Amino acid sequence: MPTSASTFQKLKALKKRIVECRGYRIAQRNRALKLTYHVFLANHRELEGLLLKLCDPNFASEIFGNENRDAATNFGIELNRLFHNYIASAISVVDHIEKPIKELYKKTAFLTEYESKKDSTFLSPFCCFVKELRNYFLHEGIPPTSLEAPECKEANEPWTNVILDKTLLLNHKTWGPQSREFLRSAPNTIDLRMMINSYTDTVESFYIWLSQRQLEINAQPYRELEILEDQLESLLPKDRKDS
Numbered sequence: 001m002p003t004s005a006s007t008f009q010k011l012k013a014l015k016k017r018i019v020e021c022r023g024y025r026i027a028q029r030n031r032a033l034k035l036t037y038h039v040f041l042a043n044h045r046e047l048e049g050l051l052l053k054l055c056d057p058n059f060a061s062e063i064f065g066n067e068n069r070d071a072a073t074n075f076g077i078e079l080n081r082l083f084h085n086y087i088a089s090a091i092s093v094v095d096h097i098e099k100p101i102k103e104l105y106k107k108t109a110f111l112t113e114y115e116s117k118k119d120s121t122f123l124s125p126f127c128c129f130v131k132e133l134r135n136y137f138l139h140e141g142i143p144p145t146s147l148e149a150p151e152c153k154e155a156n157e158p159w160t161n162v163i164l165d166k167t168l169l170l171n172h173k174t175w176g177p178q179s180r181e182f183l184r185s186a187p188n189t190i191d192l193r194m195m196i197n198s199y200t201d202t203v204e205s206f207y208i209w210l211s212q213r214q215l216e217i218n219a220q221p222y223r224e225l226e227i228l229e230d231q232l233e234s235l236l237p238k239d240r241k242d243s
Helices: 004-021 022-055 055-066 069-104 107-122 125-139 166-170 177-185 194-215 219-235 240-241
Strands: 147-148 161-165 190-192
Touching: 004 022, 004 069, 004 166, 022 055, 022 069, 022 194, 022 219, 055 069, 069 125, 069 147, 069 194, 107 125, 107 194, 125 177, 125 194, 161 166, 166 177, 166 190, 166 240, 190 194, 194 219, 194 240
Parallel strands: none
Antiparallel strands: 147 161, 161 190
16 A cells, blocks of 8 residues: 555654664664674684684695695785784774764763773783784784794694794884783794684673673663654555565
8 A cells, every 4th residue: 555645754754763863873883883893703713714724734734845835825825814804904893993982972971981991901912912013014014924833732723823923023113112011021922823812802802891881871762763663663564564
C-alpha cells in the first residue's frame, strides 16, 4: 500500500529527530571507530599468521634453505609489508579514537576518566616504542629484522623467530626518552611475534573498556534512539519491513 502524505511527513520528521539525537551521533561515531579497530585486528592476524608459518618445519626449510632463494626473498618482502601495515594501523587505531571522544564528551567527567585511562595505557615505555616505530619506518626505512632459532623449542612454537636487533635500533638517534628506556631494558633480541601480540592485547583491552564505559554512560541516549527507531519501524509499510 502506498505511503500516505501524512505518514510520509511523520516518517520524515522521525528520521530528522533520529539523526539529531545524541544516541545516533554516538552510535555513528562508534561505528567508524569499530571499523578502524577491525582493520587493526586484521593487520595483526595477517602478520601473526605469516610468522606462525614458521611453525611448519617444511615451510621453514623451504624458505631458508639454500635451494630456494626466491622464496626467502618473497617471505622478506611480505614480512616487511605486513609489519608496516601493522605499525601504521596500531597508531591509527589510537589516534582515530581520540578526536570523536573529545568531541562527544567535551567538558564531561568521562573525558577526564578517558584521558587518565588512555595515558596509563599508552604512555608506557613499551607503547611509546611501538608508536615511534612508525616514525622509524618514515625516516629510516624498515626496522632491522633477522632470524633466530629458539634455544628451547616448545610444542607448536616456530622453528625460527623473527627478531628485532636492539643494538641496531639504539643507533637511531631520535627515540624519545620512554622508547629509549624500553630499548635499554629489553633483551638484545626482541621477538616480533611476542611484541605485536603484547601490543594488540593492550589495544584490545582499552577498546573493550571504552566500549563498555560508553554503554554505561550512554544508556539514556541509546534508549531514546531505540524508541525513535521503534516508532519509525511502526510507520513503515509491511513490505518495507520485510525487505
